[in-house]
Amino acid sequence: MPDPVKIGDRAPVFSLPSESGESVSLGDYIGKKPVVLYFYPKDNTVVCTKEACAFRDNYEEFRRLEGAEVFGISSDPVESHSSFSREHGLPFRLLSDEKGTIRELYGVPKTIGIFPGRVTYVIDGDGIVIHIISSQLGYKKHVEEALWALRSSQKGKI
Known part of the structure; x- marks a missing residue:
């Protein structure tokens, strides 16, 4: 496993299929707008659903901040994401x-060595990780x- 991504690192660029099946590349956003990547354990689980809905409920606020884009990432297949996204x-x-x-x-750790971790990376418009949030149960955080x-x-404070 590579070293975990840290604050100040350039965010590793990748491409993954989205809930619609189309490929999304982080590289398409670097240099254009900030990005929030939130890794979560699984669609349709209690805390993951609450977290997704919290990002949904604040999505317009993210967009007002230099057009920031939000992406949720888990190991669920495209079909699960499609259903989960539609339902909520x-x-x-x-x-x-x-x-x-x-x-x-990204070096997202497992919780107690078993469960996929819940970690969020805030990436500025230049592709630099400016903040990392890791909390398995504190989805609002x-x-x-x-x-x-x-x-x-x-405001230039980070």
């Missing part, structure tokens, strides 16, 4: 990392801190 009216893309390659590339990081970055 998610306005952002869910990316399917079925083999865990991108989770490993991911949204609140991601918004704080983007606001602080906009």
Whole structure:
């Protein structure tokens, strides 16, 4: 496993299929707008659903911050993401990392060595990781801190 991505690192670029089946590349956003990548364990589980809905409910606020884009990433297949996204009216893309390659590339740890970790990376418009949130159960913390990081970055405080 490579070294985990840290604050100040250039975000590793990747491409993954979205809930619609089309490929989404992080490289298409670097240099254009900030990105929030949130890794979560599994579609349709209690905390993951609450987290997705919290990002949904704050999505317009993210978009107001330099057009920031939000992406959720889990190992669920495209079909699961499609259903989950539709059911909860998610306005952002869910990316399917079925083999865990991108989770490993970013160094997202497992919780108690078993469960996929819940980690959010806030990436500025230049592709630099400016904040990382890691909390398995504190789903609100991911949204609140991601918004704080983007606001602080906009004001030149990060």
